[in-house]
Amino acid sequence: MTSPEYAHHFTIQNLPYGxxxxxxxxxxxxxxxxxxxxxxxxxxxxxxLFSSIPALPANVFTNPTxxxxxxxxxxxxxxxxxxxxxxxxxxxxxxxLALPLPLPxxxxxxxxxxxxxxxxxxxxxxDFSASLPHNQNAGRIILGHDSLPPAFFHFPIGYxxxxxxxxxxxxxxxxxxxxxxxxxxxxxxxxTKKKKKEKNVIxxxxxxxxxxxxxxVIIGKPLARGTGLNAVDAEEHIFGLVVLNxxxxxxxxSLEMIPLGPLNGKSFATTISPWIIPLSALAxxxxxxxxxxxxxxxxxxxxxxxxxxxxxxxxxxxxxxxGRTVMGRSNAKELFWSIRQMAAHLASTGCxxxxxxxxxxxxxxxxxxxxxxxxxxxxxxxxxGIGCVGRERGYLVDGDVVRLSAWAGEGVGFGECVGVVxxxxxxx
Amino acid sequence: MTSPEYAHHFTIQNLPYGxxxxxxxxxxxxxxxxxxxxxxxxxxxxxxLFSSIPALPANVFTNPTxxxxxxxxxxxxxxxxxxxxxxxxxxxxxxxLALPLPLPxxxxxxxxxxxxxxxxxxxxxxDFSASLPHNQNAGRIILGHDSLPPAFFHFPIGYxxxxxxxxxxxxxxxxxxxxxxxxxxxxxxxxTKKKKKEKNVIxxxxxxxxxxxxxxVIIGKPLARGTGLNAVDAEEHIFGLVVLNxxxxxxxxSLEMIPLGPLNGKSFATTISPWIIPLSALAxxxxxxxxxxxxxxxxxxxxxxxxxxxxxxxxxxxxxxxGRTVMGRSNAKELFWSIRQMAAHLASTGCxxxxxxxxxxxxxxxxxxxxxxxxxxxxxxxxxGIGCVGRERGYLVDGDVVRLSAWAGEGVGFGECVGVVxxxxxxx
Numbered sequence: 001m002t003s004p005e006y007a008h009h010f011t012i013q014n015l016p017y018g019x020x021x022x023x024x025x026x027x028x029x030x031x032x033x034x035x036x037x038x039x040x041x042x043x044x045x046x047x048x049l050f051s052s053i054p055a056l057p058a059n060v061f062t063n064p065t066x067x068x069x070x071x072x073x074x075x076x077x078x079x080x081x082x083x084x085x086x087x088x089x090x091x092x093x094x095x096x097l098a099l100p101l102p103l104p105x106x107x108x109x110x111x112x113x114x115x116x117x118x119x120x121x122x123x124x125x126x127d128f129s130a131s132l133p134h135n136q137n138a139g140r141i142i143l144g145h146d147s148l149p150p151a152f153f154h155f156p157i158g159y160x161x162x163x164x165x166x167x168x169x170x171x172x173x174x175x176x177x178x179x180x181x182x183x184x185x186x187x188x189x190x191x192t193k194k195k196k197k198e199k200n201v202i203x204x205x206x207x208x209x210x211x212x213x214x215x216x217v218i219i220g221k222p223l224a225r226g227t228g229l230n231a232v233d234a235e236e237h238i239f240g241l242v243v244l245n246x247x248x249x250x251x252x253x254s255l256e257m258i259p260l261g262p263l264n265g266k267s268f269a270t271t272i273s274p275w276i277i278p279l280s281a282l283a284x285x286x287x288x289x290x291x292x293x294x295x296x297x298x299x300x301x302x303x304x305x306x307x308x309x310x311x312x313x314x315x316x317x318x319x320x321x322x323g324r325t326v327m328g329r330s331n332a333k334e335l336f337w338s339i340r341q342m343a344a345h346l347a348s349t350g351c352x353x354x355x356x357x358x359x360x361x362x363x364x365x366x367x368x369x370x371x372x373x374x375x376x377x378x379x380x381x382x383x384x385g386i387g388c389v390g391r392e393r394g395y396l397v398d399g400d401v402v403r404l405s406a407w408a409g410e411g412v413g414f415g416e417c418v419g420v421v422x423x424x425x426x427x428x
Numbered sequence: 429m430t431s432p433e434y435a436h437h438f439t440i441q442n443l444p445y446g447x448x449x450x451x452x453x454x455x456x457x458x459x460x461x462x463x464x465x466x467x468x469x470x471x472x473x474x475x476x477l478f479s480s481i482p483a484l485p486a487n488v489f490t491n492p493t494x495x496x497x498x499x500x501x502x503x504x505x506x507x508x509x510x511x512x513x514x515x516x517x518x519x520x521x522x523x524x525l526a527l528p529l530p531l532p533x534x535x536x537x538x539x540x541x542x543x544x545x546x547x548x549x550x551x552x553x554x555d556f557s558a559s560l561p562h563n564q565n566a567g568r569i570i571l572g573h574d575s576l577p578p579a580f581f582h583f584p585i586g587y588x589x590x591x592x593x594x595x596x597x598x599x600x601x602x603x604x605x606x607x608x609x610x611x612x613x614x615x616x617x618x619x620t621k622k623k624k625k626e627k628n629v630i631x632x633x634x635x636x637x638x639x640x641x642x643x644x645v646i647i648g649k650p651l652a653r654g655t656g657l658n659a660v661d662a663e664e665h666i667f668g669l670v671v672l673n674x675x676x677x678x679x680x681x682s683l684e685m686i687p688l689g690p691l692n693g694k695s696f697a698t699t700i701s702p703w704i705i706p707l708s709a710l711a712x713x714x715x716x717x718x719x720x721x722x723x724x725x726x727x728x729x730x731x732x733x734x735x736x737x738x739x740x741x742x743x744x745x746x747x748x749x750x751g752r753t754v755m756g757r758s759n760a761k762e763l764f765w766s767i768r769q770m771a772a773h774l775a776s777t778g779c780x781x782x783x784x785x786x787x788x789x790x791x792x793x794x795x796x797x798x799x800x801x802x803x804x805x806x807x808x809x810x811x812x813g814i815g816c817v818g819r820e821r822g823y824l825v826d827g828d829v830v831r832l833s834a835w836a837g838e839g840v841g842f843g844e845c846v847g848v849v850x851x852x853x854x855x856x
Contacts, residue, residue, distance in 0.1 A: 123592060124590065124591065126691070129688065149686055149687060149688070150683060150686055151607065151629075151683050151684050151686075154607050154629050154683070155684075157684060157688055157691075158688060158691055159587070159588070159688040159689050159691055160587070160588035160589060160590060160691060160695070161588060162552065162588060162779060163552065164551060164552055164780050164782055164785075165653065165779055165780065174654060174778055176777035176778060177776060177777065178776065178777060179579065179582050179583055179725075181578075201579075201582050201722070203725035225593065226602060226853065228853070249777075252777075255578060255579050255582070256579050256583075256585060257687060257688075257689065258577055258687075259577060259685060259686075259689070260557065260585055260586060260587040260685075260689040260690065261685065261687070261688040261689020261690070262688065262689070263554070263585075263586055263587055263588060264773070264774070264776065264777045264779070267588070267774070267777060268777035268778050268779060269778075294629070297631035345692070346691075346692070346695070348604075348605060348606065348692065349604035349677075349680075349692045349695060349696035350602055350604060350696050350697075350853065351590060351593055351692070351695045351696060352592050352593065354592055357592075425654065425656070425778070
């Protein structure tokens with residue numbers, strides 16, 4: 001069941017795509033949302049609403065994922081969107097009588113009666129790290145001094161994640177167990193200066209479980225191996241955006257990532273929001289981003305308005321907190337690299353792009369207190385609490401509910417990406 | 429078309445699985461191989477050869493991948509193998525008259541008339557780095573002193589690779605383009621001591637293209653999220669092994685991998701050999717491996733014979749070389765971590781294992797000259813040539829053919845994993 005409180009995110013300007021099931025539609029299938037009403041697209045298709053649009057594949061809306069639909073050319077997406085918008089905009093909810101078609105009333109459902117499912121089958125997941133402040137913050141906290149990844153200004157840095165562990169908003173997150181370095185007899189600030197000793201590695205539940213507030217890019221039209229891609233052309237291959245939580249076990253990550261990067265510290269869980277917001281709904285919110293610091297090769301050049309003005313927010317609910325508490329609020333327009341540049345960088349070696357694959361932006365953070373997208377930054381690596389009694393350590397505790405949300409402007413939002421932390425399952 | 433020269437790898441003791449097509453079987457489908465004869469399994473199934481084995485899924489052998497077959501319990505695999513072995517062992521090739529069944533002669537084909545295809549649909553790829561000598565060699569070459577990844581003795585370190593770019597042996601490899609750090613006015617040994625300067629980053633074809641001689645583990649029976657796995661139980665989920673070439677662009681890798689690990693330096697291509705050798709064919713070659721250096725948590729404990737005695741070899745053919753030249757020969761029995769421990773480590777956070785996913789062992793290298801599994805090691809980071817005139821730089825040149833092969837013992841081999849290097853496609 002999905003919370004109705006984000007009705008204002010889903011106006012006629014939005015019209016996102018998701019996979020829903022309901023008592024009348026028990027098989028998960030493609031749907032859109034207007035305020036708190038879900039509309040099953042196969043019913044509209046069966047009623048002939050899209051009959052003017054040629055070349056829709058069979059079962060395009062009855063499939064249990066959006067992949068077949070997402071893979072279509074953007075021109076087809078525009079046509080579908082145009083039909084939906086002109087049909088649905090004649091009235092607000094309730095919509096039952098507003099359609100000029102003899103639709104069964106069951107083609108719509110209130111959001112509170114609906115179960116949302118993973119919107120796409122995800123063949124690949126690449127998580128970038130495109131926020132300059134996040135990299136600066138993390139460098140200061142982890143290394144103790146100003147330091148940026150050597151490639152940061154040259155291309156969007158990133159790593160391959162675990163696609164099969166991406167789950168839909170609402171999926172509980174079990175605290176992972178893993179190998180953790182423990183430093184004895186030193187206070188936290190000294191830890192980074194002390195050489196790690198083998199004898200202090202333990203296998204135990206993660207002690208510094210964190211969220212990362214990100215946006216996720218869903219690839220639509222695929223790109224074949226060996227093709228390459230220029231950033232300025234990349235939106236033809238982007239179906240839309242979601243909110244993404246790149247759950248992170250900081251202590252597990254810390255030991256494993258030299259030199260091959262994160263694996264078990266990330267692969268235990270990633271969560272995405274259920275509604276894919278099409279780029280066409282976000283087009284009015286295009287904005288310029290930071291200027292490049294170095295000369296870029298042609299495929300990464302992306303002059304003009306390459307970013308999106310999307311506010312992102314992380315809220316925490318749990319022990320010691322009085323209801324939902326905002327942990328950080330920032331904006332994706334500050335990202336140093338655009339989603340187009342991320343796709344172009346990945347494709348630059350001849351790597352393919354597959355329908356449904358996810359590119360994460362990396363944690364979206366600002367420079368100042370209150371704008372941080374992870375507890376690593378909020379708590380300075382766990383050295384300070386999160387501002388409430390009894391939580392001096394600062395990272396997530398069992399029972400915490402993390403709510404990430406985003407909105408581009410009045411009427412175009414992402415809803416939320418939520419997860420509750422469960423206690424570690426002890427190894428057998 | 430596949431070379432027949434590895435007939436001796438595929439005796440009755442082997443009976444691997446692959447996906448083949450031929451003039452009589454134009455649709456890629458499941459097959460086994462005995463010497464140089466391919467046998468299409470669906471024909472045997474249709475003829476009733478497996479009628480004593482219950483619960484084989486429909487189309488299990490006509491599918492264009494082995495996933496449906498690989499996902500079956502190992503007991504079923506054993507039954508199929510027993511039937512195949514007892515049917516086929518009565519004679520060597522030619523087999524046409526040896527079967528006690530009225531099979532059409534087209535159910536068999538000579539290897540030279542057959543095209544091999546990717547044996548499984550691959551949902552995920554995790555590449556480990558389990559060879560102690562390889563890590564020691566790489567540390568000395570790259571960092572200039574003895575250095576091991578801090579986690580090396582605690583668990584098998586690894587990173588997520590790009591599953592969609594895994595290709596079948598024989599697929600040409602286009603030299604990737606990427607961001608490369610160039611140090612001016614310094615000789616190679618000084619490079620590592622010199623601070624990298626931004627102005628020296630160029631976007632150009634890779635100048636240090638390398639192979640990595642690995643084995644690949646193909647996951648069979650899936651493991652659900654949140655289950656966990658002990659190393660001693662992991663073979664229930666392993667369908668078999670292949671030879672794997674983790675093509676690597678050393679210069680692209682070098683700039684990008686701090687701190688998130690390799691991405692574009694690896695994701696441009698990975699090649700696997702076409703025949704999956706079942707673990708049951710490799711069972712006679714089980715052997716003990718190195719002793720653990722630290723106390724291991726229960727899921728990683730794997731006492732006794734946990735490794736396989738599999739000789740691996742890299743050969744190079746190309747400019748300046750007189751035919752095939754052995755670049756390195758080593759043995760997988762020296763791997764510090766077993767394939768069972770790799771699967772158990774990946775699953776230890778609750779991560780799932782999916783049918784068809786690939787786990788790479790990492791480069792299999794020994795300690796001494798002649799036993800190195802990469803040109804990084806053979807040429808000490810490109811500082812010395814490969815022992816022939818005109819190739820002072822040491823890494824792969826366009827036109828080079830890399831042939832990786834492996835064998836466990838008399839009659840049980842992997843055939844080869846081959847790739848020719850093509851010139852870079854210049855960015856548009």
